[in-house]
Amino acid sequence: MKTLALTLAAALCATTAMAQNTSITLGMQLEPPNLDPTGAAAGAIDEVVYANIFEGLTRFGSDGAVLPALAREWEVSEDGLVYTFTLVEGATFHDGTAFDAQDVKFSLDRARAEDSTNAQKALFASIADVEVLSPTQVAITLSAPNGALPFNLAWGDAVIVAEESAADNATNPVGTGPFRFADWVQGDRVEMVRNDDYWGEAVALESATFKFISDPTAAFAAMMAGDLDAFPTFPAPENLIQFEADPRYNVIVGSTEGETILAMNNGLEPLNNPLVREAVSRAIDRQSIIDGAMFGYGTPIGTHFAPHNPAYVDLTELSAFDPERSRELLAEAGYPDGFTTTLKLPPPAYARRGGEIIAAQLREVGITVEIQNVEWADWLETVFRGRDYGFTIVSHTEPMDIGIYARDGYYFDYAKPEFVALIDELEATSDEGARTDLMQQAQQMIAEEHVNAYLFQLAKTGVADARLRGLWENSPTQANDLTGVSWAE
Incomplete structure (x- = not known):
């Protein structure tokens, strides 16, 4: 009976450990003023929502490369004036509404409109027209050739939003990404959960919490106490030597x-x-x-x-x-x-x-x-x-x-x-x-x-639990992309 009890206890501990390792808590020094990347200049917004909640036609990879996102592929006319994007199929917004070419037109027309509040409105200045060709194809006509268009569309300011929910994205962000917004306790944290209806490859994490800690001393204490799993841009570089000497942590130094x-x-x-x-x-x-x-x-x-x-x-x-x-x-x-x-x-x-x-x-x-x-x-x-x-x-x-x-x-x-x-x-x-x-x-x-x-x-000076995998070393854009993050088994 004693052996059976020990076996059951070990199994229970293993199950508990696995349950703990399906979530992550990250530290951030600045709290975003809102959660709509198309309506404010603060980089802290993208640090929470980029690639997690919201997606664009294109996106930046960890090495800075421009990758397909909601657009599977695109073609450019010989004169460089027309980009035709073919969209992914089966994607939905977190409120259940379907994603299609009309959402692309709405988002880009909204971003470049005369009354647009987009902080990077200049990214869209070369766009003369956005035409829906079919539910899965959209043509963007430029006023002059712009070879940087796919790059511009990878910015957080160019994410695709739905007309039905765009007005409320500042406090209730609704995107197409692999995580859904769950809660925002202002002054403390933002929580998100895995989107089980995600159109793309499922993420490993079931939930993620972004904890806002402005004071460097408090950030150090929170990491050492295990209250945080990672602080991707750690605000107290003087403490990095202590983390480097502790096998529980990885110090991740890269470029931004x-x-x-x-x-x-x-x-x-x-x-x-x-x-x-x-x-x-x-x-x-x-x-x-x-x-x-x-x-x-x-x-x-x-x-x-x-x-x-x-x-x-x-x-x-x-x-x-x-x-x-x-x-x-x-x-x-x-x-x-x-x-x-x-x-x-x-x-x-x-x-x-x-x-x-x-x-x-x-x-x-x-x-x-x-x-x-x-x-x-x-x-x-x-x-x-x-x-x-x-x-x-x-x-x-x-x-x-x-x-x-x-x-x-x-x-x-x-x-x-x-x-x-x-x-x-x-x-x-x-x-x-x-x-x-x-x-x-x-x-x-x-x-x-x-x-x-x-x-x-x-420099990007981050600290993370040594068991974490997939956090970005470099920051080609302002983001804490969790799509490839997992815990070592």
């Missing part, structure tokens, strides 16, 4: 698309003067910020482009650390005694910690900044939309997004006509060699004009 910048309000005096902007850039020691704020994790950059991209040009020498030259430039611009402005810092550690270091470096050349720590929602409202700031620090984690410098009214207020023309030409060019040349010209222009002070490419 995050160009971390000291953004400058180019529409505000004296930052509308290129000499002043260069003086600011020359006052900053990038490596000391990487070492002091990021504990050595990060790659110095001299323009708004990812170093791992083949088209990247190293332009760091154009704004090399040179405090003496910085003072000379300020005097030449008419500010021998420097000036005073604001430095508004959102919650991420790279901003708050980096901001203190930058403020001290700027003080050395006579520039005084008033540091204002702001919450993410306030940053979006006052800085991103309201342009009420002098300096701010933010990491632009969207993939290959140098085109934002051509946007009229964008928060750093640049949009030089020559740069706009360059980006227009880039979008109309499909030849890879010609595209590389144009991208390098664009990098050079914004670096020479010191539109912003370019700091470093954000």
Whole structure:
């Protein structure tokens, strides 16, 4: 009887362990302002819903490749003006409504409409018409050739939504993805469960919880206590050495698309003067910020482009650390005694910690900044939309997004006509060699004009339970894609 009891107990423990290993709890530092990726700029939205709840015609893979998603395949006309997408069959939205070409037309027309609130509306600017050819085929006609269309449609801002549920996606997201939204306890967590009616390959996880922990110390404590299974972008790099020494954890270090910048309000005096902007850039020691704020994790950059991209040009020498030259430039611009402005810092550690270091470096050349720590929602409202700031620090984690410098009214207020023309030409060019040349010209222009002070490419520093498999090492887009995540048996 004793042997039988031990056997039953062992079986019960094994069953319990298996039950525990069908779910995952992930930590995130920022809570999304809403859950609709087509209606707000916050990257935290995509970190929760991209590839999990919502899907687009195309998607990014873990290596940055553009892959089929709700579109099985596509063809391009000889003149490059018409893309014909063939859609998957049998897909449904989480509320039971069928997915078809009409949903594609609705989503793209909505994103590019005059009154669109899509934060990346420029992605759809080249679309002249969206035509439903059949329930499983849709034709997108462009106003000019755009070889980047499949890439643009892979962004979270281009996911397909249903007309029946689109209005409520901010709080009750309804997509076609492998997970369904279950609950959002604001200030604490978002929960999702496996979509058993998913059209594609079933995911291994039955449920997932995204837990919001803004404080780095609390994030460390939660991981060590086992309250979290993973923190894909861990906010306290100084603690990584402790996780590396603990066999219960894997430290996952990769690259991101995050160009971390000291953004400058180019529409505000004296930052509308290129000499002043260069003086600011020359006052900053990038490596000391990487070492002091990021504990050595990060790659110095001299323009708004990812170093791992083949088209990247190293332009760091154009704004090399040179405090003496910085003072000379300020005097030449008419500010021998420097000036005073604001430095508004959102919650991420790279901003708050980096901001203190930058403020001290700027003080050395006579520039005084008033540091204002702001919450993410306030940053979006006052800085991103309201342009009420002098300096701010933010990491632009969207993939290959140098085109934002051509946007009229964008928060750093640049949009030089020559740069706009360059980006227009880039979008109309499909030849890879010609595209590389144009991208390098664009990098050079914004670096020479010191539109912003370019700091470093954000590293992806994650921590996970050593038994977890399938988490992304790199971040080609803002996402915690759980479609390939499972527990080791």
